[in-house]
Amino acid sequence: MAYVIIITMTNTAVSQDLLEACHQDGCPVCRLEHAADLRYIDRLFYERVNEYELRVHLRASLGFCHNHSRMANEEIHAKALGVAIIYDDLLRVVLEQTGKSRPSLSIDKKCPVCENQSQVTARIFLDLTKHINSEELQAALRSSRGLCFSHLRHALGVMRDTNARNLLLQIQREIITALRAELAEYIRKNDYRFIGEEIGPERDAWIRALKMGGG
Numbered sequence: 001m002a003y004v005i006i007i008t009m010t011n012t013a014v015s016q017d018l019l020e021a022c023h024q025d026g027c028p029v030c031r032l033e034h035a036a037d038l039r040y041i042d043r044l045f046y047e048r049v050n051e052y053e054l055r056v057h058l059r060a061s062l063g064f065c066h067n068h069s070r071m072a073n074e075e076i077h078a079k080a081l082g083v084a085i086i087y088d089d090l091l092r093v094v095l096e097q098t099g100k101s102r103p104s105l106s107i108d109k110k111c112p113v114c115e116n117q118s119q120v121t122a123r124i125f126l127d128l129t130k131h132i133n134s135e136e137l138q139a140a141l142r143s144s145r146g147l148c149f150s151h152l153r154h155a156l157g158v159m160r161d162t163n164a165r166n167l168l169l170q171i172q173r174e175i176i177t178a179l180r181a182e183l184a185e186y187i188r189k190n191d192y193r194f195i196g197e198e199i200g201p202e203r204d205a206w207i208r209a210l211k212m213g214g215g
């Protein structure tokens, strides 16, 4: 979904969630999206199973996408009864659609968790754009693992404020340059001529690079 961030200058502080996400492992935007997904799925199964609008949405999206079905099962251990009720209804819809003379299985809406995630992501980039001049946020971003490729691409697409985009880009490029230096050190120490040298903090640089690439 394409959307453009329009900045309205307010005195609101940088979100604590964003600052905290910068101090954890991995891309801070991925981290915040993941936490929001878990909260959304948890609430859905505990409070919203019989909500009419949600059930209509789930029929149109044929349930959850692969990623969020897995999350509901493995990370939330979603309430079994809620899953049974929702999926019994969806299986009925599938039987209905595939039992017609011209069988079809159309998906007319995005998975509701993905839809919620798009709104969450938009708010995160709005927050980043609004507060990028804050020294606190800049320091937090510099100490973070940096944005994954996917969210960096997203940032370049939606952050139309040149100053904000350039600042984020500058910080991201510093993180990538430092990671490359660690990778170079890791590769060098794997050369048989330097095999006796102890491997330092660069030991997991390849994992961090992989995570940055894959989000």
Ligand SMILES: [Zn+2]
Binding pocket: 027, 028, 029, 030, 031, 147, 148, 149, 150, 151, 215
């Ligand atoms: Zn990410």
Ligand SMILES: [Zn+2]
Binding pocket: 064, 065, 066, 067, 068, 111, 112, 113, 114, 115
């Ligand atoms: Zn989804």
